[in-house]
Amino acid sequence: MKIPKRIAQTLMNSLKGGVVPRVGLPYITVGRKDEIDALLHDVDLIADGGASFRFIVGKYGSGKSFLLQTIRSYVMAKNFVVVDADLSPERRLQGTRGQGLATYKELIKNMSTKTKPEGGALPLILDRWISSVQQEVMVSSGLGVTDPGLEPLVEKKIAATVYSLNEMVHGFDFARLLTAYYRAYLSGDEETKAKVLKWFRGEYATKTDARQELGVNIVITDDDWYEYLKLFACFLKQAGYAGLLVLIDELVNIYKIPHAITRQYNYEKILTMYNDAMQGKARHLGFLLCGTPQCMEDPRRGVYSYEALRSRLAEGHFSAGYKDLLSPVIRLQPLTNEEMLILVEKLADIHAGLYEYSQIVTQQDMVDFIEIEFGRIGADSHITPREVIRDFIEVLDIVYQNPGTKVRALLGSDSFSFAKNDVLSAASETEFAEFEL
Numbered sequence: 001m002k003i004p005k006r007i008a009q010t011l012m013n014s015l016k017g018g019v020v021p022r023v024g025l026p027y028i029t030v031g032r033k034d035e036i037d038a039l040l041h042d043v044d045l046i047a048d049g050g051a052s053f054r055f056i057v058g059k060y061g062s063g064k065s066f067l068l069q070t071i072r073s074y075v076m077a078k079n080f081v082v083v084d085a086d087l088s089p090e091r092r093l094q095g096t097r098g099q100g101l102a103t104y105k106e107l108i109k110n111m112s113t114k115t116k117p118e119g120g121a122l123p124l125i126l127d128r129w130i131s132s133v134q135q136e137v138m139v140s141s142g143l144g145v146t147d148p149g150l151e152p153l154v155e156k157k158i159a160a161t162v163y164s165l166n167e168m169v170h171g172f173d174f175a176r177l178l179t180a181y182y183r184a185y186l187s188g189d190e191e192t193k194a195k196v197l198k199w200f201r202g203e204y205a206t207k208t209d210a211r212q213e214l215g216v217n218i219v220i221t222d223d224d225w226y227e228y229l230k231l232f233a234c235f236l237k238q239a240g241y242a243g244l245l246v247l248i249d250e251l252v253n254i255y256k257i258p259h260a261i262t263r264q265y266n267y268e269k270i271l272t273m274y275n276d277a278m279q280g281k282a283r284h285l286g287f288l289l290c291g292t293p294q295c296m297e298d299p300r301r302g303v304y305s306y307e308a309l310r311s312r313l314a315e316g317h318f319s320a321g322y323k324d325l326l327s328p329v330i331r332l333q334p335l336t337n338e339e340m341l342i343l344v345e346k347l348a349d350i351h352a353g354l355y356e357y358s359q360i361v362t363q364q365d366m367v368d369f370i371e372i373e374f375g376r377i378g379a380d381s382h383i384t385p386r387e388v389i390r391d392f393i394e395v396l397d398i399v400y401q402n403p404g405t406k407v408r409a410l411l412g413s414d415s416f417s418f419a420k421n422d423v424l425s426a427a428s429e430t431e432f433a434e435f436e437l
Helices: 005-016 033-047 064-077 099-109 122-141 150-163 171-187 190-200 207-214 225-238 260-279 293-297 307-313 337-355 363-374 385-401 407-411 414-420 422-436
Strands: 051-057 081-086 244-249 285-291 329-331
Touching: 005 337, 005 385, 033 051, 033 064, 033 244, 033 285, 033 329, 051 064, 051 260, 051 293, 064 081, 064 244, 064 285, 081 099, 081 225, 099 225, 122 150, 122 171, 122 190, 150 171, 171 190, 171 225, 190 207, 225 244, 225 260, 225 285, 260 285, 260 307, 337 363, 337 385, 363 385, 363 407, 385 407
Parallel strands: 051 285, 051 329, 081 244, 244 285
Antiparallel strands: none
């Protein structure tokens, strides 16, 4: 495969480090076709004015984050705006000390589009919106850039766009700030533009500061940040984008919250977002939340401990043993041995291209590697793609740096076999942790 070295290096470094790369995913995507198709069907509904809400559930290392980043790449190519954040002890959906607002700030910081996939796209989106309105008015009116009659027509068009937001919660102030940004854009007032962006990013701590600098008597808080995501979704559609997709990973950090009442408040926020999506109260907006089976299903601490969510999300009587990709919860099944073999073939090609050597790992070597990895006791239920990928890249690195080393000899060595027994201890630790809980 012909892959730019910068992307190939990022892929190798990320995968060996156990993290999901944000670039180059199409080169290594294997399996998950049904899951991707189901989520892209949701994306089409969002573009048509609907909303969606899905949970992606799988073990650590099973490919949840990988699927999330793959969808991210797909939808940006479809002209969507994507925001994403990982939850942590400092970032939750609801908090009393700014944890909910911290999640909102992270989402806006990571706002991405096709032309700015690395994040920080908010200024670009606003400038592009104003520029596109100007172009549209110029085409329809026949006026030039210097014509004095152009500005009133553009302002009228801008006003029509922001007026449509007034009926939504906090829409009036949101619209006022969009108008302020437009006027600052026209006059070249970079200071005011920076202040409006600061407000949109949730960085004003008090209403007094916002009133003094922008003349609005409201700031984004822990309690209402989700309402602003709904506003952004509608505005982005007006600005020429297909919609807004929100990706939230590490849902397990809510499960880990020690205080039951704080957990319940977070689950309440999930319920609000879920109900809005299912009942049509949100438009052009989609949510994907990732978590482990335990953080979903634990009856005392998980999402299902909140009865209103359990009754909506738990599997029905007829789903046992069947895959239902139309339900709100998508459960990731392990990749098959054949799919993993295709993946290691791709990795071997990328590695050889990156370091410019002739392929030294044969097809039989790869088959032997997969057989060893999946032939261990407990591998069928405890090994994950992350572990297999890291092991294989380690093999590639060793063989490349030690030309005399034969892959088959390395796979058959005592040290490799001993290292492979780690899966047994991992299985024991998991069982012990479950027993403790």
